[in-house]
Amino acid sequence: AQTVTQSQPEMSVQEAETVTLSCTYDTSESNYYLFWYKQPPSRQMILVIRQEAYKQQNATENRFSVNFQKAAKSFSLKISDSQLGDTAMYFCAFMRAGTYKYIFGTGTRLKVLA
């Protein structure tokens, strides 16, 4: 069975600085997708970034980028130039290709400080 682990329950970062959130996963599958979702306080969860396991290149979306280490089963999220609006819970998620079954980590609560 697949598992997703987020070992940082809470983190904080100063506005405009860079922060990295960690995620590790366990699977024997070779074809899968990894996601980072953001859940702002009292608001809906939205996709931040996704990575396809067969792609070597790390995904980037504006200030958000990932460090995908397939052999190490690690998938960290880097947020550059942190903004107050980045304050949220961040969830790492795994999906085996074709199944549409998602496994979420326990989340990291990120607070951006002014």
Added chain:
Amino acid sequence: EAGVAQSPRYKIIEKRQSVAFWCNPISGHATLYWYQQILGQGPKLLIQFQNNGVVDDSQLPKDRFSAERLKGVDSTLKIQPAKLEDSAVYLCASTPYTGTGNTGELFFGEGSRLTVL
């Protein structure tokens, strides 16, 4: 494009009472999910529908929880009778993708927060 709609946003009930949550996914989305999110934890899948058929309900406590998706569109999740440990946010999500080769972004509603006293 309208997002995933959920109601009610908040509900407070006594234990042993019943409650129902409603979800209307984004138009055309074939796959619909109900997740339970207990405070401080990640979402846990309760049930997954594809069109109006159940794909996975292995973690649904069937002695008290039930769900249906009428005509493959909107869905209702019911809890009867509720227990204290059912206090959580119930998230509905949908995705348009079916089959292999798609990356399957999930679109979430704002959730329904249940408090059982």
